[in-house]
Amino acid sequence: MKQYLQLLEVFTIREIKSRYKASLLGPLWIIVYPLMTTFFLSFIFQKIIKIKTEGVPYYVFLLSGLLFWNFFQQGVLLAKDSLIWNRNLVTKTTFPKEVLPLSFIFSKIPDFFINLLILLIFLISSNFKINLLFLAIPFTIIPVVLFAAGIGLFFSLTNAIFRDFGRVIEFFLMMFFYTTPILYPESFIPKKFSFFLLYFNPIALVINFSHQILFKNQIKIELLLISLIISSFIFIFGILFFRKFEKKIADLI
Numbered sequence: 001m002k003q004y005l006q007l008l009e010v011f012t013i014r015e016i017k018s019r020y021k022a023s024l025l026g027p028l029w030i031i032v033y034p035l036m037t038t039f040f041l042s043f044i045f046q047k048i049i050k051i052k053t054e055g056v057p058y059y060v061f062l063l064s065g066l067l068f069w070n071f072f073q074q075g076v077l078l079a080k081d082s083l084i085w086n087r088n089l090v091t092k093t094t095f096p097k098e099v100l101p102l103s104f105i106f107s108k109i110p111d112f113f114i115n116l117l118i119l120l121i122f123l124i125s126s127n128f129k130i131n132l133l134f135l136a137i138p139f140t141i142i143p144v145v146l147f148a149a150g151i152g153l154f155f156s157l158t159n160a161i162f163r164d165f166g167r168v169i170e171f172f173l174m175m176f177f178y179t180t181p182i183l184y185p186e187s188f189i190p191k192k193f194s195f196f197l198l199y200f201n202p203i204a205l206v207i208n209f210s211h212q213i214l215f216k217n218q219i220k221i222e223l224l225l226i227s228l229i230i231s232s233f234i235f236i237f238g239i240l241f242f243r244k245f246e247k248k249i250a251d252l253i
Contacts, residue, residue, distance in 0.1 A: 004096060011103030015078075016110065030111045031118065034070055038063045041183065051184050056215050057126050063119050064214060065182035065207050068140065071112045072148045072203055073173055078104035079152030080169055083160040083249065090249055097249055098242050101156040105148050112141055123214065133213045140206040140224065146231035147202040150238030157242050160249060180204050202227040202234075 042059045045051045053061040079101035083090055086100050116138065123130060158165045180203050181189065189197055198204045205227035212220050 004099070007095060008099045008103055008106065011099055012106045015103055015107040019107065030114050034063065034066055034115050034118065037066060037070070041066075045183050051188075053185055054187075054215075060119075060122055060126055060128070061185070061211075061215075062183065063115075063122055064210055065180075067112070067115050067119055068144055068203055068206055068210075069177065069180065069182050070115065071108050071141075072144055073177070074111075075105040075108045075145075075148040076152045076155060076169070076173065078108070079148070080155040080159045080166065082152075083156050084163075097246050098153060098239060101152045101242075102149055105145065105152050109141065109145070112144075113138070128214065129217070131217065133217065133219050136213060136219060136224075137210050140209060140227075143202050143224065143227040143231040144206060146228070146235040150231065150234035150236070153235075153238035153242040157245055157249065176201075176203075181207060199226060200230065202231045205230075 038059055041062055045058065045062075051058065082100040082104045083097065089095075090097060090100070120130070120134070155165075155169050159169060179197055180201060181198070186194070186198060186204075186208060198208065205223045209220060209223040209227070212218050212223070
């Protein structure tokens with residue numbers, strides 16, 4: 001177990017160091033990307049479509065959702081190509097192959113906390129009262145990591161074997177984005193769909209959990225627990241599925 005964690009740490013650090021090495025802005029993309037996305041989507045959905053967010057400034061509402069979505073989406077997209085990008089390692093060496101997609105997802109954790117700090121700055125500048133309940137929000141990374149890891153493990157294997165499966169993954173992420181209350185409040189979802197879309201979606205649950213803290217000064221721990229339970233099941237499925245076909249990866253990739 002210790003060697004496994006050390007290997008995961010090595011691959012994670014390698015990915016963090018190599019990600020922005022050849023980019024123009026380098027690590028600044030961690031800050032620039034969510035801000036550009038937030039301002040662009042705010043202009044479209046607040047100024048043009050005029051979505052109402054119950055008195056909460058739209059850019060704050062949007063950023064509080066993108067905080068989780070960006071981590072999940074970017075982690076899954078990196079994980080899906082991790083085996084292909086490391087084909088020589090996969091085919092020529094023996095090690096637990098799941099550490100590759102997992103390391104790509106873990107490498108996005110620092111980005112999450114930097115973006116959380118950006119959100120805190122926006123909240124303070126918008127005169128929101130920050131209390132001790134805010135300290136519960138960092139714990140939302142646990143179910144989000146488990147959820148991204150489960151999905152990432154599944155997609156990394158299927159994409160390595162069936163290269164055109166990448167398009168299916170992109171479609172899945174697009175549909176998942178629009179059915180998750182990121183661009184709009186939960187009240188926009190029709191009641192007949194709300195239970196399924198809100199309580200079987202770990203991302204929606206942690207967003208709702210955070211919104212309760214940020215905008216209503218209350219904590220609903222059951223939302224975080226439900227998200228943790230669902231994410232754990234998805235992670236277990238992902239790891240079992242991956243390990244079932246792990247020995248065949250070198251022949252099929």
